[in-house]
Amino acid sequence: MREELRSWAEKLRERALAAGLSFPPVLFEEVGPEEMAMLAAYGGFPHRYPHWRWGSEYLRYRETYRYGLGRIYELVVNTHPVHAYLLRGNTLLAQKLVMAHVYAHADFFQNNLAFRPIPKDMLDEMGHHAAYVKKAMERHGARSVEEFLDMALSLENLIDPHAPYIQRPQEAEEEERPRERLRVRPYLDPYVNPPPEPPKEAEEGARPRPLPPKPTRDVLGFLAQHAPLAPWQKGILEIVREESLYYVPQAATKILNEGWATYWHTRLLLPLLSPEEAVEFAELQAGLLASPGLNPYRLGYLLLKEVEERWDKGRFGPEYEALPLGEKLRYERPVGEGLKKLFQVRIVHTDLSFLEEFLTPEFALRRNLVAPEELPRFAEAKRTLLFRLTNAGYPIVELRDANYANRGELFLEHAYEGMELDLKKAKAVLENLHRLWGRPVHLKTVVGGKEALLSAGA
Incomplete structure (x- = not known):
């Protein structure tokens, strides 16, 4: 540099x-x-x-x-x-x-907080992933590995975005993973820790344990553990899953993260500029904030400025204006509280909670995000926006049973919330799930306003 x-x-x-x-x-x-x-x-x-x-x-x-x-x-x-x-x-x-x-x-x-459990060594890990896939191509053929990668990547959103934040009881972990097993990245586990001897057949009349023990959104992780695949294929599923989980918090905080960065580049840089540079800065800033559509830089920046101003003035919502003067004084805060509030917001919020709490009709009207005649539809527009941000806009699907109808088939359920699936994409995903699982796969969803069961391989 x-x-x-x-x-x-x-x-x-x-x-x-x-x-x-x-x-x-x-x-x-x-x-x-x-x-x-x-x-x-x-x-x-x-x-x-x-x-x-x-x-x-x-x-x-x-x-x-x-x-x-x-x-x-x-x-x-x-x-x-x-x-x-x-x-x-x-x-x-x-x-x-x-x-x-x-x-x-x-x-x-x-x-x-969304980034706390996310590994910071992904630069090296991405290199390890690349070496692993290249080695698999040398051993098993580039075409077969790339075809398998195509299937795996079509399922990269069938993960549980909350998985990195779940703390499992130590007793349960030790029961599932014997102490002598070496802790390594999941995609290396089949090589470093060979599977134990298969369990003996259960006694006649014994009731099999449900699989999975409870419904799970981590379909990709389940397949990597239980699908009848070669070790190198399970390793690739784990690689795709690990990389998908790495990007989850970035998708969940895009608006707040970009708003935070825009707020601070303005605050840090503007006082240092000459008059000539200030003009160029204004042009760059205008281009950044004027992009059409849902602009995360603009929405995040304006919302953070709104929060700062409200807390500096001691105004916390429209209900504040209805308070008697004496009550208002109780809620006044000294100038500078706004910045403290911003630091708190950047710690605890994701886009969903940030917009839910601070995106108000008054803010949208004041910042010219909506016209006065559009205010009656603001609540519906906000719900639509929050729905788009939930799970990064992807449908939420749970694996409920891996032994559906006692035939070893997969049964999944779509959490329908008013938005139907793209049937073409859904059927393609089901076909790939069928190819990986080796048995029929079923998905319960809603089509045309009625419950429906989509199947592949049946």
Whole structure:
């Protein structure tokens, strides 16, 4: 990185720390458009396992930049240390803005509760995954491994997003995993810890234990453990599952995370700018906040500003205005409480809870997000938005029985909440589940307003 950029990175780091942000070391690297497109296609990592998906994403990012339809200003990875990339050729002010933005992201990664159980060594782990898949291709053929990867990736959203946050009782863990087993990444377990001898047949009339013991959303994890697959195939399922879980909190906090970074790059950088730079900053900021559709930068930034102003003024909602003067004084807080509230918000909230609590009709009207005549429909629009954000917009599906009708078939249930499944996609997923499980697979859902059972292999 150029000396001038290195100097600004240090200056912005010191300002961020003095303002109360806390984060691990951040490593910045300048890269060209081609390398930036490759990194973006790989989800921010320099190495991923070989698959056509990354090539497709790379071409999309490269052509978008080539034809002037957009450019990637920020690319930051939740690791320790944090890795961030600057696009070579951007103006000095754009690079300074990105660096201030990145420091706020690094603070969010370290302090938001959704990121607490997420491993910080994924840079190395992605390299291990790539080596594992390449070795599987050498042993079992590139085509067969890629075809299996296609099936596995079609199921990458059939995970339990809460799995990293569940603390299992130690007794249960020890009962399930003998003490002499070595703790390794799940995809390596079949090689490091060979399976024990199969259990003896149950006595006649004995009642089999239900499988799974209780309904689970972790369909991918269940298949990796119980499907009749080769060890290398189970390893690939675990790799896809582990990488999917890594990205869960980023999807769950997109609005709050980008709003937090936008708030802080504005606060950290604006006082340091010359009049000429302030004009360029205003243009960059306008472009960032004016993107059409659901713009996480704009919505998150405006909501955080709203929270800060309300807490600084001691106003906590429309009901405050109805209080008598004496009661109002009881709720007044000194200036500066707003910033304290923002630090609390960045710790405890995800997008769902953040929007549920602070996205009000009054805010939307004041910030010109809705017109006055649209207010009667605000509650419905908010419910729709929250529904889109639930489970990253993917349908919630539970595996309820792996021995359906006592025939060893899978039975899944879609948590229908008013939105029907895309039947074409659902049938394709069921077909892949059938291929992995080796027996028929059934999914209970709602089609045309009536309960329906979709099946594959039956």
